[in-house]
Amino acid sequence: METRLTKTHNNVKEGSCSSSRPVSFGKLDNIKREMDRLKINILGLSEVRWKGAGKITSGKHELIYSGGLESERGVGIVLHQKVRKAVKGYWALSDCVLLVKIAGKPLDLNIIQVSQWYELVVFTASMEIYGAAVADKLDAGRNILRRRYYRQHCNLDMGSYTKDLSAINPDLSSIFILDNSPVAYRMFPDNAIPIKSWFSDARDTALLCLLPMLDALRFTGDVRSVLGRNLHLSRTW
Template structure:
């Protein structure tokens, strides 16, 4: 029995191996047939389109652009190189057509550039005011590092400091000079600063960058466009390059960098005051006599010399006069009256008169300002009372009570009168 079962199992196993081998042979034969088979597409009469040439695609726009640019250059050369129609054409009379057109184009470009760098207007200021509103002299003064010093930081942004004494300088000098603040900053930046710097409008005019001339990277303040007589003009600027067109009219100031104890403006008041009071015919000659010197110190020395000369002249006159004896001198022992010293000079007298008048005007202005502030505070208090009264009236109307005048305690009662007193009068 055991042998029979073993033989049966061996027969079954052999059949299975034969089946798997036959399957493998069948798969290999089908694979070889499929690999030998080639698929073909149906033929057509249309031929495939040829690919575009890459080089033609690359050079075509370059050729078109070059042609457009060349045409524009040639057209612009003939347009801007056309004859001027005046004596300027004489410079190019001996040249051929292309060379003359080229040089005329360059000439037109230079003229255009020159016009763009000129001030926007030929006359930056209107005609001078008539007397007594006008001033005989014009004082042009810079803003940056002369009246104001500006700094910037990431924490605070832009901050502007006002130079010590600038309020007194502008107010006092406005008596003698037509003050013009001239800055190279754009109007949109400088105007808000100047509005706070000069709230009382002591400076009659304010000029900005559009009134300057741009040359070699510098903004130049050309005084010939001010519409003023240059013999009556003085410019004060911390940048000497700014008045390089008219250096004979300029006073170069030391730039102010925010020092708290600076007196740079106030030191020039005696000199400018003397210029206005002595009325020179040409301020340029006066400034020329101070070339290479610090004007406040030099003027102080000259003024002392003039006072000493005046004193010596007075002493000489006193020696030549006979002694005057009167009753007072006899009672004092016969000594002649001796004055303490010479009388003040013309400049000292005028300076004292002007400064006293200015001090009185300033006191009156302060009193008027105090009165205006009191009136303003009273008006504000009244406004507050009116607001409370309106609120009370609205509350009364909302509650259904009859609306009474402000301060009245009952209907039909006069304003501010107690109710009991009203009943007694009835």
């Protein structure tokens, strides 16, 4: 089991936990001890194995979870008593997506736990000296964004930088790019999901709106069979 401290909001420490096996009742005590050791108040679990959705109280901690009908792999969030009384509600958006709303000041805190569906890769047309700093900020020491590609990995085509997805994975049936610039994926339109640019808008929900689509794509044998229909070109998330 690997636990990572991610960030702090309203003096509340959050963390994420990944394990080679789904979390079961027997592992919950180990998780609680790890939270106490690291002084974490909220811990996201990438894989749990319980039916349906609900919550379990165990000593000073409470586990909120979601899962399938047949004890399939779901996700969970463990809360210490410091924050569990501030929970305003929770919603299992799917077997693998769980939302917990916590009262806070000045703003409420929304915690979203998603199963690890994909490997995340950063591919930017920016210079490495700038792109690496942004990627480090996003990763926040979690070691999630381990594969990174910058301007030197792009192709210069008619004065614009395009991104060669085959350099990341030669199997184009299992890779897609999420980008705000159509020029960037000009050579791979059947592997692209357009998204709006982000300018520090705290109300932006573009990525959240994409979750159902990302959930569905992981069950297709070839992402191009869906994205290649060009229907996605009529909508920018």
